[in-house]
Amino acid sequence: MNTLHAWIDASSGVAGDMLLGALLDAGAHLDAVRSAIETVIPESIHISTSTVHRAGLRALKAHVRPLTQQPPHRTARSIHALLHNSALAEPVRAQAIAVFARLAAAEAHVHDIPQENVHFHEIGALDSIADVVGVCAALHDLGIQSISAGDVALGSGHVRTAHGHLPVPAPAVAELARGWPVYAGGTGELTTPTGLALIRTLALTCEDLPPITPTAIGIGAGTRDTPNAPNITRVIIGQPTQNPSRPTEPCLLLEANIDDLDPRLWPGILSHLLHAGASDAWLTPILMKKGRPAHTLHTLCPPHLATGLKTIIFHETSTLGIRQTTVTKHPLERFITTVDLHGTTIDIKVATAAGRITQANPEFDQIAELARARGLPERTVLAEAVQTAADEGLMVGHLLPPEHRPGPSD
Numbered sequence: 001m002n003t004l005h006a007w008i009d010a011s012s013g014v015a016g017d018m019l020l021g022a023l024l025d026a027g028a029h030l031d032a033v034r035s036a037i038e039t040v041i042p043e044s045i046h047i048s049t050s051t052v053h054r055a056g057l058r059a060l061k062a063h064v065r066p067l068t069q070q071p072p073h074r075t076a077r078s079i080h081a082l083l084h085n086s087a088l089a090e091p092v093r094a095q096a097i098a099v100f101a102r103l104a105a106a107e108a109h110v111h112d113i114p115q116e117n118v119h120f121h122e123i124g125a126l127d128s129i130a131d132v133v134g135v136c137a138a139l140h141d142l143g144i145q146s147i148s149a150g151d152v153a154l155g156s157g158h159v160r161t162a163h164g165h166l167p168v169p170a171p172a173v174a175e176l177a178r179g180w181p182v183y184a185g186g187t188g189e190l191t192t193p194t195g196l197a198l199i200r201t202l203a204l205t206c207e208d209l210p211p212i213t214p215t216a217i218g219i220g221a222g223t224r225d226t227p228n229a230p231n232i233t234r235v236i237i238g239q240p241t242q243n244p245s246r247p248t249e250p251c252l253l254l255e256a257n258i259d260d261l262d263p264r265l266w267p268g269i270l271s272h273l274l275h276a277g278a279s280d281a282w283l284t285p286i287l288m289k290k291g292r293p294a295h296t297l298h299t300l301c302p303p304h305l306a307t308g309l310k311t312i313i314f315h316e317t318s319t320l321g322i323r324q325t326t327v328t329k330h331p332l333e334r335f336i337t338t339v340d341l342h343g344t345t346i347d348i349k350v351a352t353a354a355g356r357i358t359q360a361n362p363e364f365d366q367i368a369e370l371a372r373a374r375g376l377p378e379r380t381v382l383a384e385a386v387q388t389a390a391d392e393g394l395m396v397g398h399l400l401p402p403e404h405r406p407g408p409s410d
């Protein structure tokens with residue numbers, strides 16, 4: 001299966017209409033975007049594009065023009081209902097709802113009000129709905145399956161808004177930036193709340209351009225044209241040439257053939273090596289010279305732990321030597337998330353490739369403990385945990401649900 005990854009370059013900043021312009025420039029169909037926006041807010045927005053230049057570079061400007069100066073009053077709650085009840089394609093609807101929830105959480109925090117009471121400035125609400133629904137529809141139209149983004153430039157100084165003069169980054173932008181690498185990168189407001197909410201919700205990780213073979217590049221223009229500082233957002237779309245977010249890791253493999261150790265000692269040795277930081281430690285049965293049954297001890301480890309692990313092997317086994325080879329590891333991105341099962345928190349180990357789940361396994365020790373506590377067979381509790389995880393979208397082949405994405409320190 002060919003997967004398509006989109007990498008967002010917000011090193012000159014990002015706003016909702018800039019990202020929309022970039023995706024349209026990369027080949028998303030304007031009709032698909034228009035029709036998604038019409039589905040949610042009929043006859044409220046006129047959307048068109050034009051080729052412009054920003055600091056001498058060609059870019060596509062998405063013009064998102066409200067058709068009314070007096071749209072209905074919109075709160076976070078009413079926008080959620082509007083999107084929820086709309087006939088948008090399911091992935092577009094789910095993503096747009098998640099983006100607005102993130103935006104509303106940031107606004108609620110900085111204005112110190114309940115999330116459902118957040119209201120979006122009347123005209124701004126229309127713009128924002130069009131930008132968010134437009135971007136999600138454009139991604140769907142392009143068939144994008146995973147997204148990452150680089151560090152984001154936020155700007156500096158002050159910006160004039162409907163709420164008066166705000167410092168840059170605007171408070172909601174600063175709130176949305178928690179846990180994502182950002183920097184000033186220039187003067188003025190380079191990143192808006194809607195632009196950053198889109199990146200924070202849709203992008204799985206922050207990274208430099210991952211290994212992909214580009215098939216489309218889109219450049220979206222901001223409103224101002226400032227000399228020497230192109231006011232643009234870029235997207236580079238392509239097929240991952242490796243796992244998009246995980247470079248290979250250098251590893252050492254330590255090995256020894258041993259034919260004279262009391263076999264009862266092996267479990268303790270393997271466990272000691274794992275506790276000391278080995279990525280893996282295992283035995284394979286072998287037949288040595290003179291027909292002697294024996295074992296090869298294999299220990300995989302990051303290079304900086306090799307000396308300590310070799311000391312353990314020499315100390316706890318009877319070997320007279322250790323072979324050491326350098327190997328390359330291609331790890332999948334993995335992390336632990338949790339689900340609630342009968343009031344107990346169960347860890348789920350999740351691995352992803354190109355943004356899709358390849359493994360989602362409940363931690364078996366916790367399953368066994370819960371099974372014991374409830375007097376049930378382990379396989380019943382295991383099946384319940386797998387089903388609970390699947391109900392929350394943690395299913396092999398699915399995109400990772402936003403609420404289960406790892407935080408920056410996971």
Ligand SMILES: O=C([S-])c1cc(C(=O)S)c[n+]([C@@H]2O[C@H](COP(=O)(O)O)[C@@H](O)[C@H]2O)c1
Binds near residue numbers: 171
């Ligand atoms: O309308 C409100 S409450 C508002 C709050 C904030 C905060 O940071 S709080 C910022 N702004 C400014 O509005 C414009 C439009 O932003 P979009 O994301 O809707 O494009 C932008 O200049 C924000 O800094 C408004």
Ligand code: NI
Binds near residue numbers: 107110111172
């Ligand atoms: Ni605000």
